[in-house]
Amino acid sequence: MNYTFDFAPVFTAWPSLVDGVIGTLKMSSLSMIFGLSLGIVFMMMRMSKKPALKAIAVGYIEMIRNTPILVQVFFVFFGMPAIGIRLSGEQAAILAMTLNCAAYAAEIVRGGVQSIRPGQIEAGRALGMHAVDIYRFIVFRPAIRAVYPALCSQFILMMLNSSLMSSVSAEELTYFAQTLDAQTFRSFEIYLTLGVIYLALSQFFSIALGVIGRVYFSYPAK
Template identity: 70%
Template sequence: MQYTFDFSPVLAAWPLLLNGAIQTLKISAISMTLGMSLGIIIVSMRMGTSNAIRTFAIGYIELIRNTPLLVQVFFVYFGLPSIGVQMSAEEAAILALTLNCAAYAAEIVRGGVESIRKGQVEAGRALGLHTLDVYRFVVFRPAIRAVYPALCSQFVLLMLNSSLVASVSAEELTYVGQIIDSQTFRSFEVYFVLGAIYLALAQILSIALQAIGRSYFSYPVK
């Protein structure tokens, strides 16, 4: 059986692919930002003095990290409406990805926080810094700087895993690819192009995250 490759029907749908790529980056960027913020909160809860709060944080991390992302997406989109929580496919995708990102980010950041010596915290307090400033500048910023490469890898993985939200009809790149495939019946060409686009997006995101890291975490040279 011979197969004739024809990429023209797929390439002709480039406006749809471009929009899908933009939507993928949009969903990923929102989820990364919210997930990182929530992750820092979870770290603070896990390292707190309250046993109940610490247990809740540990339980949340273990629950998210030991269940498939696809199941989490289905739970948010199909399960929550059963208790009256209605949301669009895009909103469900962002919520599921945010909750997933938060658990992994929390564990990565915790590793960085635990590398901070107690003497640094005591020095910050001795200088008269407010408790919030101590955690912001003396604890979390150096901690995140130390684990930033791992966070970047996690964010790129999140962007790639966002393809799973196509299963609930969130209009991102993979969903657009499925539509094109159903119209052209060019499965090989469609998913070959999708793979190339995801590869390009991963490289672009990596470069952008590295630039952010150099801008935010670099120390001024005197």
């Protein structure tokens, strides 16, 4: 093997890679927040006694969970202009990731809600608690606590899937790495560095989400 390793182009281009990390963090964080919020809405629709709402939620969840996220972002970026909706690469990426995250979050949270025993809700009513407080403290918070590790895993997976958003020119980490590769042809060094950065980002999200879990979902409730 006569290949000569040269990481100099990677070190020279570190400002671009930093911009890519910032873009990845931005898109992933926004998609997590919006996706979880929308997922809770679809979870409530999924558990509704109204057939129409339940059918809409089930149809959406099954459609998203059984199609590739790459196809979903292509639909948002290339397909939606046909009906007059044009988004930038970053906007399309955030929307596609949000919609994808919402479907998985809805099912994860639904599992947590179904783990709450009906007797706990009845006890809250017997104590005279308001319906909002019952849902907040007896249903929602314990449900999220129960499924929090699964949600964290899903969020980290979504962050890693953000690398696919480079296909619509969303300015995230992989996009900048591909641009650098086209300029320098140092594929081995660039993608090895890229893998290390994604590993570090995964650890960062794991630690950050763990801290959030200990602060908001620890016993006793704060």
